[in-house]
Amino acid sequence: MGGDPIRHRGRCACGAVSYEASGLRDAALCSCETCRRASGAGAVAWVVADRDTLVVRGELGTFRSSDHAERRHCRRCGSQLFLLEDDEPGNVEIAAGTLDEPEAARPEAHIWTRGRPSWAAPGFAVREYEQDR
Ligand SMILES: [Zn+2]
Numbered sequence: 807m808g809g810d811p812i813r814h815r816g817r818c819a820c821g822a823v824s825y826e827a828s829g830l831r832d833a834a835l836c837s838c839e840t841c842r843r844a845s846g847a848g849a850v851a852w853v854v855a856d857r858d859t860l861v862v863r864g865e866l867g868t869f870r871s872s873d874h875a876e877r878r879h880c881r882r883c884g885s886q887l888f889l890l891e892d893d894e895p896g897n898v899e900i901a902a903g904t905l906d907e908p909e910a911a912r913p914e915a916h917i918w919t920r921g922r923p924s925w926a927a928p929g930f931a932v933r934e935y936e937q938d939r
Pocket residue numbers: 818819820821822823880881882883884885
């Protein structure tokens with residue numbers, strides 16, 4: 807595949823699964839119904855990486871989320887980590903929020919906005935707090 811050789815690391819919320827991968831590209835936010843329900847969030851940021859560079863430590867569960875893709879999650883804490891499209895065997899999509907450095911995956915697009923909650927739209931004005939309120 808070539809591209810970005812940097813090893814990017816990430817892990818699930820509980821730390822039972824960690825991973826590294828290279829070739830990050832084409833980050834996008836997705837607000838499709840499956841992403842929303844699987845994450846509990848209004849949008850999930852996905853970033854494509856080279857599947858043959860992906861190294862995973864820990865036990866993954868598999869969820870066949872459509873007739874053309876499956877998702878992998880930590881079996882212990884349930885964090886959604888990867889999306890594998892059947893017709894893109896060279897790619898793995900990584901849930902960008904699980905990266906140690908999520909700034910490495912800056913979304914360039916927002917897809918499936920049709921069903922997006924208004925509060926998940928960029929620019930939706932809310933009061934911000936640096937930590938909990
Ligand atoms: Zn976990």
